[in-house]
Amino acid sequence: MDNAGIAAAVDRWFSENQERVIGWRRHIHSHPELSNEEVSTTDFLAETLESYGLHPVRFPGTGLYVDLGPAEGKRLAFRADIDALRVPEQTGLSFASANPGVSHSCGHDIHTSVALALACALSTVELEHPVRIIFQPAEEVMGGGALDVIKWGGLEGVAAIYAVHAEPHIKVGEIGVRTGAITSASDVIRIEVHGPGGHTSRPQLTADVVYAMGALITQLPGLLSRRVDPRTGTVLVFGHAEAGDAANAIPKRGLIEGTLRTADITTWREIEDLLTDLIDLVVAPTGCTYHLDYIRGVPPVLNDDAATALAVEAARAVDPQSVVSAPQSSGGEDFSWYLEHVPGAMMRLGAWSGEGDYQDLHQGNLNVDERALGVGVRLFGSIVEEYFRPGEE
Numbered sequence: 001m002d003n004a005g006i007a008a009a010v011d012r013w014f015s016e017n018q019e020r021v022i023g024w025r026r027h028i029h030s031h032p033e034l035s036n037e038e039v040s041t042t043d044f045l046a047e048t049l050e051s052y053g054l055h056p057v058r059f060p061g062t063g064l065y066v067d068l069g070p071a072e073g074k075r076l077a078f079r080a081d082i083d084a085l086r087v088p089e090q091t092g093l094s095f096a097s098a099n100p101g102v103s104h105s106c107g108h109d110i111h112t113s114v115a116l117a118l119a120c121a122l123s124t125v126e127l128e129h130p131v132r133i134i135f136q137p138a139e140e141v142m143g144g145g146a147l148d149v150i151k152w153g154g155l156e157g158v159a160a161i162y163a164v165h166a167e168p169h170i171k172v173g174e175i176g177v178r179t180g181a182i183t184s185a186s187d188v189i190r191i192e193v194h195g196p197g198g199h200t201s202r203p204q205l206t207a208d209v210v211y212a213m214g215a216l217i218t219q220l221p222g223l224l225s226r227r228v229d230p231r232t233g234t235v236l237v238f239g240h241a242e243a244g245d246a247a248n249a250i251p252k253r254g255l256i257e258g259t260l261r262t263a264d265i266t267t268w269r270e271i272e273d274l275l276t277d278l279i280d281l282v283v284a285p286t287g288c289t290y291h292l293d294y295i296r297g298v299p300p301v302l303n304d305d306a307a308t309a310l311a312v313e314a315a316r317a318v319d320p321q322s323v324v325s326a327p328q329s330s331g332g333e334d335f336s337w338y339l340e341h342v343p344g345a346m347m348r349l350g351a352w353s354g355e356g357d358y359q360d361l362h363q364g365n366l367n368v369d370e371r372a373l374g375v376g377v378r379l380f381g382s383i384v385e386e387y388f389r390p391g392e393e
Contacts, residue, residue, distance in 0.1 A: 006125060006388075007317065010381025013121035014374055021373055024048065025113035026095040032084030032102045032109070035138035035145065038062040041082050041112070045135050048116060052123040059152050063137035063145065066119050069127030074159035076387050077132040077344075078380055079146075079335060080115035081108045081139035090364035105366045106140065107166025107351060114164065114349075114376035121381065129388045132158060142188060142297050144334020150341065160307055161344035162383055163335050164376050166351040167326070168359045172369040175315040175379060176326030176348030179308045181263035183301040183346075184233060186332025187271075190257045190293040191216060191279065193243075197252035207287035209254045210243050215282050217241065217256060223278045232264035233328065234271070261330045263300050301336040304343035311345050314382035322375075324350075331361075349376050 014021065033041050042062045049056045049066050056066040063082060067075075089096045089103035097103045112135060119133045134154050138145030149155070170176050193213050198206030221236045228234045236258060243254030260275070262268050272294045283290050315322045326348040335346050352358060353369040360366070 006127075006385040007378070007382040009125045010118065010121040010384070011378050013124055014117060014377045017117070017120070018374065021113055021117045021377070022370055024116055025109055025370065025373060028112055029104050029109040030095045030098050032097050032099050032104045034086060034102055035083040035141040036061055038082050038137050042135070045082070045112070045116060049119060052120045054119060054123055059137070059149065059154070061137060061148065063135050063149070065132055065134045065154055067130060067132050068119065068122045069130040071130065073130050075130040075132050075157045076384060077134060077155070077158040077161040078115055078118060079134045079136055079161055079163045079338065080111040081136050081145075082112050083108060083138055083140050083145070085140055085362060087362060088364050091367050093367065103364060105364055106361050107366070107368055108139070110166045110349070110351065110368050110372055110376070111164060113373055114380065117373065117377045118380045121377065122384070130157070131384060139334050142295060144298050144337060146334040146337040150337060155338060155341055158342050160387065161338050161342055162307070162311065162380070163344075163346045164349040164379065165333065165346060166368055166372060167348035168351045168361065168366060168368065170324065170326070170348055170350035171352050171354050172350045172371045173319065173322060173375055174324045174350035175322050175375070176324050176350070177308055177312055177315070177345075178326040178328060179303055179305050181233075181300045181328055182303050182326060183333040183336065184261040184263045184328070184330045185265070185268040185300045186297040187260045188257065188295040188297060189260055189275070190255065190295070192291045192293075193254045193256075193283070193288050194290065195250070195252060195288045198250045200248045200250055203250065206250055209251050209288055212283055212286040212288040213241060213243060213254045213256055215286065216279065219282050220275070220278060223282070224275070227274060227278070228262075228267055228271070229264070232262050232267045233330065234260075234262040234264070234267055235330065236260045261332070263328055265299055265302060268299055298332045298334045299336045299340065301333050301346050302339055303345040304339070307343045307345040310386050311347055311383060314386040315347070315379055317382045317386070318378045347379070
């Protein structure tokens with residue numbers, strides 16, 4: 001097919017199959033599965049793709065990819081994440097989660113349905129260039145399933161990759177774009193503090209674990225702010241602290257846990273050593289000892305300049321008024337791992353109906369406006385056309 005007709009063909013297919021795609025989304029939404037447990041979701045995707053004459057390739061665990069068009073050439077890829085969260089659903093929808101305590105409260109059901117619709121729409125046209133659509137497991141776990149997809153060969157032959165993320169703070173019909181960092185690196189830190197223990201009436205005879213914990217909680221974020229360029233968006237926040245069982249006993253052990261986030265890739269690569277040095281300085285005067293468990297998460301999603309510009313053109317081709325500026329998020333996203341290998345971009349897919357208060361991701365009451373499905377499918381179809389336009393490869 002002439003490249004100039006791809007977007008129109010995808011648009012036409014979606015218009016004719018909108019109710020079917022909504023049904024797919026509602027099926028996926030009502031059957032959420034946690035990371036690396038997406039067995040039924042993978043089966044559903046494979047069966048649907050096969051019903052359109054496609055030949056999905058399953059990953060060794062869960063998830064799959066499907067190739068369209070010729071086998072050779074610079075391959076354009078799209079990624080959708082298929083896992084759900086351990087968050088009870090509170091929407092009251094007729095198609096709410098049937099899996100107690102688990103829900104698609106991050107919008108992955110929307111991402112997956114958009115990508116599935118794109119694959120099925122493209123199956124009806126004769127592509128002159130190769131396209132791969134990746135249905136990735138386990139985005140919500142630390143490190144991310146993207147690393148497994150890359151290990152399993154999911155990026156082989158891929159020259160560029162795109163994705164969307166549902167955004168309930170952007171109105172449906174709008175596409176949020178940003179060049180450079182659109183998300184942050186996200187690491188988890190666990191600091192165990194140790195001392196000999198003692199009685200609260202004689203703190204001078206021991207090393208006070210709780211005091212040391214307090215010093216770390218209050219001083220580390222401030223010290224980091226004086227050692228790291230504030231323009232990097234680096235922030236340390238503690239979310240968990242525990243120590244002791246009695247008001248008059250100094251415990252032998254305490255634990256604090258938090259997240260360390262940054263939008264700067266160089267800072268992310270160097271921050272562990274700096275944090276260790278600062279912990280040493282804070283703990284030393286207390287007489288306590290500590291053990292740091294620094295759990296690497298994901299780097300920031302760094303949208304490529306040219307890939308973002310192409311996405312903007314594609315979005316404007318669908319709707320000249322659709323493009324809005326997306327703020328840089330402190331959340332983490334494992335789409336970043338793909339961008340360590342090939343250029344690409346992630347866009348924010350508007351999901352707010354425009355009525356009522358904003359909702360938020362990872363909350364059980366998240367209710368995404370289903371009109372976002374058509375916006376996402378048409379955006380992806382337009383990206384295919386723009387990417388393979390003569391002179392664009």
